[in-house]
Amino acid sequence: MARRAAGGGGGTARRAAGGGGAAAKVRAARRPELRLPPLEPYEGSGLEPDGDYDGLEFRDTDLAGQDGVGARFMDCALTGCALDEASLRRARLLDSVLTGVRGVGVDLAEATLRDVELVDARLGGTQLHGAVLERVLIRGGKIDYLNLRRARLKDVVFESCVLVEPDFGGARLERVEFVDCALKAADLSAATLTDVDLRGAAPLELARGVDRLSGAVISPDQLLDLAPVLAAELGLRVLAGE
Numbered sequence: 643m644a645r646r647a648a649g650g651g652g653g654t655a656r657r658a659a660g661g662g663g664a665a666a667k668v669r670a671a672r673r674p675e676l677r678l679p680p681l682e683p684y685e686g687s688g689l690e691p692d693g694d695y696d697g698l699e700f701r702d703t704d705l706a707g708q709d710g711v712g713a714r715f716m717d718c719a720l721t722g723c724a725l726d727e728a729s730l731r732r733a734r735l736l737d738s739v740l741t742g743v744r745g746v747g748v749d750l751a752e753a754t755l756r757d758v759e760l761v762d763a764r765l766g767g768t769q770l771h772g773a774v775l776e777r778v779l780i781r782g783g784k785i786d787y788l789n790l791r792r793a794r795l796k797d798v799v800f801e802s803c804v805l806v807e808p809d810f811g812g813a814r815l816e817r818v819e820f821v822d823c824a825l826k827a828a829d830l831s832a833a834t835l836t837d838v839d840l841r842g843a844a845p846l847e848l849a850r851g852v853d854r855l856s857g858a859v860i861s862p863d864q865l866l867d868l869a870p871v872l873a874a875e876l877g878l879r880v881l882a883g884e
Contacts, residue, residue, distance in 0.1 A: 668859050669837040671817040672797040674757040674777045676739055678717055689713060689728075706745065725765075800825075807849070820846075830854040840864065 681699040689710035697717045706726040710733055718738040725745030734754045744764040752772040763783040771791040775798050784804040792812040801821040809829045816836040820843040830851025838858040840846055846864050848855075852871045860868070873880055 668839055669817050670839075671799050671819045672777055673779050673799055674737075674759055676737060676757060676759060678719060678737075678739065681717075681719055811851070 679697055681697055684695070684698045684700045684703060689705060689708040691709055691711045691713065693710060693713040695713065695715045695718055698715075698719075700718065700720040700723050702722040703720070704724045705728050706724045708728050710728065710730045712732045713730065714734045714736070715738050716734075716736045718735075720738070720740045720743055722742045723740075723744075725743055725748045727747045727749075728745065729749045730753060731749050732752045733750060735756070735758050736754075737757045739759045739761065740763065741759075741761045742763070743760075745768075746766040747769075748765060748767075749769045750773055751769045753770065754774045754776075755778050756774075756776045758775075758778045760778070760780045761782055763780070763785060765783075765788070766786040767789070768785060768787075769789045770793055771789050773790070773793045775793065775795045777797045778795075779799045779801065780803055781799075781801040782803055784806070785808070786806040788805060788808040790808065790810050790813050793810075794814045795818050796816045798815070798817075799819045799821060800823045801819075802823065804824040805826065805828070807827045807829070808825070810833045811829050811831040812833060814834045814836075815838050818835075818837075819839045820841075823843050824845060825840070825843040826845065826847045827849040828847065828851075829849050831854070833851055833854045835854060835857035840858050841861045841864065843864075846860065846867065848868070848871060852868065852875050872878075
């Protein structure tokens, strides 16, 4: 079974922007470190509801429109698979790697992703509302309109990827990092953030929920960029002297 190596669970001391020089401890996210066992090629004709997939390699498999509600994927690799409109609600993805997957409208609502790497994905309208993500690395690729409303994210890293209008409304984020990642028009309405490191997000664009940034760390440059949004949130008028 693939397992992760604990990576920096204790975190390191970092300085918060605008903290007046006071040190603030930001606990670093623990990344998954997967070592998949030898895999058997998947030779099935399609996914099944509540199916059990263990130690399989799905390579260039067309899973578009498949019904895998409640399915479990453990020690699996999905490479180059089409996932358009695939129904994976309440699925469990454990100790698995997804590389180069693509699709629009993938339904992963209330799913569990634990010790998962998602690499170079091209996804749009992915539904992950109410999902649980723990020790997940999302690296490379582009995801449009990612729905993470009321999801729980713990030890999640977004790295070198582009997120367009991601919705974190009502979500709980703990030890989440954005590294060399574009975050465009994000919605943080009613979200709860704990040890969320946004310093590597460029650009950092918030459409809603700037008032929920307590518990996050940003850089001095990001603070300047967010100044107009923060002023509007506070009802503060900024006028030049006459």
